[in-house]
Amino acid sequence: MNLATTEAQDRIAALESAVAGGEPVPAQTILSALADPSTLVRQRAIALAARHLPPEALGDLLRDDDNAVLRNAAFAALERQGPYAVPYLARLTLDGNNEVATFAVQILALISDAASSHALLPLVDHPDRNIAQSVIEALGSLQVAEAVPTLIRFLEADLWLQFAAVSALGRLGDPRAVRPLLNLISSEMLHEPAIEALGRIGSSEALGPLVKLLYESDRIPLRDHVLRAVASILERNLHDGALLTRIRRTRRSGAGGVVEYLGGLLGADDLEFARAAVTVVVFLQIWELLPAVLLRSADPEEARWLTGLLERSRRQLQRPFLQLLGSSDLRVRRGALSCGVFDGRALPTLLACLDDPEADVRAAACRAIGSLRKPEAIPALVRCLRAGSGAERVAAAHALGLMPGAGLRVLAPDLDPSVDPDRLVTALEILEAAHSSALARQVSALLSDPRPAIRRAALRVAGHHRGQAVESRILALLADSDVSVRTEAVEILVRRRCHRAEGTLISLLSSEEPLRYQVIRGLGRLRVTAAAQPLVQLYPSALPHERVEVIAALNQIAAPGLLPFLKDRLRERDLETRRVASDGLARCASPEHVEDLLALVHDGDWTVRNHVAWGLGRLALPSLREPLLLLARDVEPVVARTARTSLAKLPGEPPGPTG
Amino acid sequence: MKHVGDEEWKLLSDLISSQYGLVFPHARRGLLEHRLQTRLDRLHLTSFAEYYRFLVCHPDRDLELRELSQLITNNETYFFRETHQFQLLTKHVIPELEPQLRRRPLRILSAGCSSGDEPYSIVISLQEAGLDATGPGWSIDACDLSPHRLKQARLGRYEPGHLRACSEAMRHLYFEPGDDAAGSFQLRSRHQRGVHFFEANLVAPHLALPGAPYDIIFCRNVLIYFSEVAFDAAITRFHGALADRGFLFLGHSESLIGRRDDFRPVRIEGSILYRKVPSGGRR
Numbered sequence: 001m002n003l004a005t006t007e008a009q010d011r012i013a014a015l016e017s018a019v020a021g022g023e024p025v026p027a028q029t030i031l032s033a034l035a036d037p038s039t040l041v042r043q044r045a046i047a048l049a050a051r052h053l054p055p056e057a058l059g060d061l062l063r064d065d066d067n068a069v070l071r072n073a074a075f076a077a078l079e080r081q082g083p084y085a086v087p088y089l090a091r092l093t094l095d096g097n098n099e100v101a102t103f104a105v106q107i108l109a110l111i112s113d114a115a116s117s118h119a120l121l122p123l124v125d126h127p128d129r130n131i132a133q134s135v136i137e138a139l140g141s142l143q144v145a146e147a148v149p150t151l152i153r154f155l156e157a158d159l160w161l162q163f164a165a166v167s168a169l170g171r172l173g174d175p176r177a178v179r180p181l182l183n184l185i186s187s188e189m190l191h192e193p194a195i196e197a198l199g200r201i202g203s204s205e206a207l208g209p210l211v212k213l214l215y216e217s218d219r220i221p222l223r224d225h226v227l228r229a230v231a232s233i234l235e236r237n238l239h240d241g242a243l244l245t246r247i248r249r250t251r252r253s254g255a256g257g258v259v260e261y262l263g264g265l266l267g268a269d270d271l272e273f274a275r276a277a278v279t280v281v282v283f284l285q286i287w288e289l290l291p292a293v294l295l296r297s298a299d300p301e302e303a304r305w306l307t308g309l310l311e312r313s314r315r316q317l318q319r320p321f322l323q324l325l326g327s328s329d330l331r332v333r334r335g336a337l338s339c340g341v342f343d344g345r346a347l348p349t350l351l352a353c354l355d356d357p358e359a360d361v362r363a364a365a366c367r368a369i370g371s372l373r374k375p376e377a378i379p380a381l382v383r384c385l386r387a388g389s390g391a392e393r394v395a396a397a398h399a400l401g402l403m404p405g406a407g408l409r410v411l412a413p414d415l416d417p418s419v420d421p422d423r424l425v426t427a428l429e430i431l432e433a434a435h436s437s438a439l440a441r442q443v444s445a446l447l448s449d450p451r452p453a454i455r456r457a458a459l460r461v462a463g464h465h466r467g468q469a470v471e472s473r474i475l476a477l478l479a480d481s482d483v484s485v486r487t488e489a490v491e492i493l494v495r496r497r498c499h500r501a502e503g504t505l506i507s508l509l510s511s512e513e514p515l516r517y518q519v520i521r522g523l524g525r526l527r528v529t530a531a532a533q534p535l536v537q538l539y540p541s542a543l544p545h546e547r548v549e550v551i552a553a554l555n556q557i558a559a560p561g562l563l564p565f566l567k568d569r570l571r572e573r574d575l576e577t578r579r580v581a582s583d584g585l586a587r588c589a590s591p592e593h594v595e596d597l598l599a600l601v602h603d604g605d606w607t608v609r610n611h612v613a614w615g616l617g618r619l620a621l622p623s624l625r626e627p628l629l630l631l632a633r634d635v636e637p638v639v640a641r642t643a644r645t646s647l648a649k650l651p652g653e654p655p656g657p658t659g
Numbered sequence: 660m661k662h663v664g665d666e667e668w669k670l671l672s673d674l675i676s677s678q679y680g681l682v683f684p685h686a687r688r689g690l691l692e693h694r695l696q697t698r699l700d701r702l703h704l705t706s707f708a709e710y711y712r713f714l715v716c717h718p719d720r721d722l723e724l725r726e727l728s729q730l731i732t733n734n735e736t737y738f739f740r741e742t743h744q745f746q747l748l749t750k751h752v753i754p755e756l757e758p759q760l761r762r763r764p765l766r767i768l769s770a771g772c773s774s775g776d777e778p779y780s781i782v783i784s785l786q787e788a789g790l791d792a793t794g795p796g797w798s799i800d801a802c803d804l805s806p807h808r809l810k811q812a813r814l815g816r817y818e819p820g821h822l823r824a825c826s827e828a829m830r831h832l833y834f835e836p837g838d839d840a841a842g843s844f845q846l847r848s849r850h851q852r853g854v855h856f857f858e859a860n861l862v863a864p865h866l867a868l869p870g871a872p873y874d875i876i877f878c879r880n881v882l883i884y885f886s887e888v889a890f891d892a893a894i895t896r897f898h899g900a901l902a903d904r905g906f907l908f909l910g911h912s913e914s915l916i917g918r919r920d921d922f923r924p925v926r927i928e929g930s931i932l933y934r935k936v937p938s939g940g941r942r
């Protein structure tokens with residue numbers, strides 16, 4: 001057994017219990033726990049210290065040279081205090097103890113509160129190099145644009161500060177820094193951070209020199225840095241066709257073994273480098289490596305990423321991809337079809353792929369054809385739908401669902417009630433996906449089919465048909481004999497925003513489960529004001545899961561007079577009930593009800609506190625700064641983030657966190 | 660596609676952690692969003708907050724939690740993944756257990772077996788080592804959270820990607836063409852012998868492991884997705900289910916070194932496996 005973990009959990013429980021005992025907060029207990037040997041205990045103590053201790057108490061621990069664990073914990077707790085600690089930390093940057101001042105600067109950088117920049121800028125020329133270096137880094141983290149000229153000046157300083165300035169300029173992403181940074185790529189000491197910074201800035205101005213370096217350098221660590229920078233810059237400049245053409249001209253085929261280098265990365269496990277290599281291969285058009293790029297598409301996640309990347313360079317890629325459809329390797333053919341981006345001119349070649357000997361390739365061809373949305377491809381896809389393998393049928397159905405709805409009349413035979421039910425449902429799913437109004441009469445007839453699965457599928461298609469007549473048919477299905485059809489009808493009417501259905505839906509609040517659950521939610525989604533009172537009346541007799549949805553629906557409707565109902569719900573014991581009620585309170589409380597929100601600032605549930613933090617930001621009253629500062633150092637980081645965003649909405653506040 | 664907000668993310672990831680011991684780092688948030696989208700559509704839900712409420716309040720929550728379990732677990736598995744571990748099994752572990760195996764079958768647990776690639780790889784390795792010819796054979800318990808994947812495991816039919824670590828010769832020896840047109844491979848029935856599949860949540864409070872005590876437990880690339888507490892709970896459970904001095908195989912990025920005193924790391928041919936320290940015998 002892992003005794004250390006068990007004992008640590010016991011100590012966490014004791015710590016929580018001591019803090020839950022109320023005021024005064026057991027400061028000494030928390031401070032002791034900050035030096036606990038277990039990381040688990042220290043993490044909890046840091047959260048509690050941030051919430052309950054003043055920054056001054058934590059700042060004192062930064063002076064403790066002898067206990068690095070305690071000092072690190074205090075550092076982390078001050079960071080978690082966020083804007084609450086900023087004024088104190090700003091003062092601490094002027095501390096006589098240079099080490100403490102350095103820590104203060106570093107914590108301000110991590111908090112990323114824009115208000116810190118005024119305290120930091122004057123310190124950039126501090127005689128202590130550690131402080132100056134931390135300030136330079138902080139200016140980068142805080143994205144202080146006015147610091148750029150100063151930071152460029154530091155590129156001429158001693159090496160210690162040069163490193164910091166290079167990194168800060170990269171974080172700032174300001175194009176004014178590109179030329180000075182390019183001057184450093186020949187520096188033996190600074191070329192790696194300079195290249196990384198240029199990649200982060202992403203300016204096209206750096207692309208030519210870096211591509212040249214990629215081709216000419218055969219030193220692996222350097223080349224890796226250059227590759228990542230080039231990929232990053234390429235991704236941000238794909239719209240600039242003239243630039244890409246110019247860069248490709250500078251490419252010298254095979255120089256410096258770059259093809260071997262990139263090829264090795266394409267087959268490697270390191271995702272970051274592999275993706276950078278893919279970007280470079282595709283956009284510098286190193287076509288001999290395209291098959292290796294496509295082999296990566298066997299992994300679905302990689303295929304998704306690759307498709308997104310290729311989508312951005314549609315025109316240049318069609319020809320090489322079409323050529324790869326003749327590859328003898330089925331993985332390459334399948335990859336080209338799955339990830340390639342084609343236009344209408346490719347249709348004949350793609351249709352020919354439907355005769356490929358491999359079923360996987362034929363299925364991929366169906367999908368590629370579907371993405372063209374060309375009605376002339378419909379007959380070929382229907383043939384695959386009716387006669388293909390399982391994978392082909394699925395792909396053909398997907399492709400047909402992308403076609404213009406009017407072209408799908410060809411599916412008429414599939415809607416005959418006598419055909420196999422799977423075939424019938426598939427045809428209906430295609431019409432639904434295409435939002436097709438074709439074959440409306442047959443679809444309407446299927447709404448009376450004796451099989452519930454067919455009626456449900458037909459309902460989903462009819463949901464896209466226009467007109468009062470079809471709406472009346474759907475409304476009639478609210479009285480269907482099968483509950484799954486009735487449930488589907490509720491969903492379709494809500495999606496259609498059918499206000500004719502409101503009265504019927506309200507009357508269905510007296511229906512039995514599971515329909516009522518959908519009706520309650522539907523009334524909320526439609527924001528039916530007339531449903532507010534019936535929902536309130538239903539609440540006491542509703543089932544537990546319905547009750548929560550009743551509150552959620554009332555929150556959406558936001559009818560006048562909701563507040564007393566919500567306050568009653570907040571007095572209930574059920575956690576989910578209180579959570580949804582606090583959400584409603586945060587959404588509808590007006591300034592005169594701010595006390596109701598403030599009463600929940602210390603609530604034991606983090607979700608309730610999170611809603612309060614959001615609601616206080618919505619009201620944006622200057623008087624709410626103190627409670628929001630309290631919530632901004634909440635033990636739960638989600639609450640702290642919400643509170644910080646809300647703080648930034650208060651009048652006279654600096655803009656929100658910059659990190 | 661709908662996006663999950665910070666609050667919804669925490670509610671869902673806390674629920675998943677408490678139910679299954681799995682942690683979802685922030686970097687995988689997009690993946691979870693994508694996977695859960697189909698469930699929201701199916702249930703006619705319009706937000707992840709509604710989905711969370713469904714999972715905790717709705718009468719059908721148990722069914723939905725099973726659906727969820729299939730969406731959140733990693734499908735990454737293939738035959739002979741980390742091949743050297745199967746070599747360690749037959750070259751070093753089995754010979755050490757040999758005296759006992761003259762009297763009774765070898766007992767193995769494959770925990771988090773997914774679609775069966777691991778337990779079947781064990782069977783093939785044992786057959787290749789001649790164990791079926793020389794002794795009373797083996798009994799392999801293979802469990803997973805996902806009933807869908809267990810169904811596939813029982814069928815023994817695999818897409819080509821599951822055979823990525825198999826040579827052409829291995830494909831012919833151990834598999835035959837599937838009876839569908841999609842190019843799948845059917846594991847030959849003789850390599851499915853002695854494997855018993857069952858559904859199990861490794862962090863459930865009450866979990867019956869029918870074949871315990873086991874000589875060997877394989878749990879590879881499963882615990883990396885567990886929270887620290889769930890990781891420890893699972894290892895404690897394995898300790899209880901192993902015979903004294905039994906062996907535990909973990910994935911290459913999962914380690915007990917410096918973390919547990921009830922397992923002793925054993926380094927063989929550059930790989931590490933863990934050996935149970937019997938209760939009372941701890942250092």
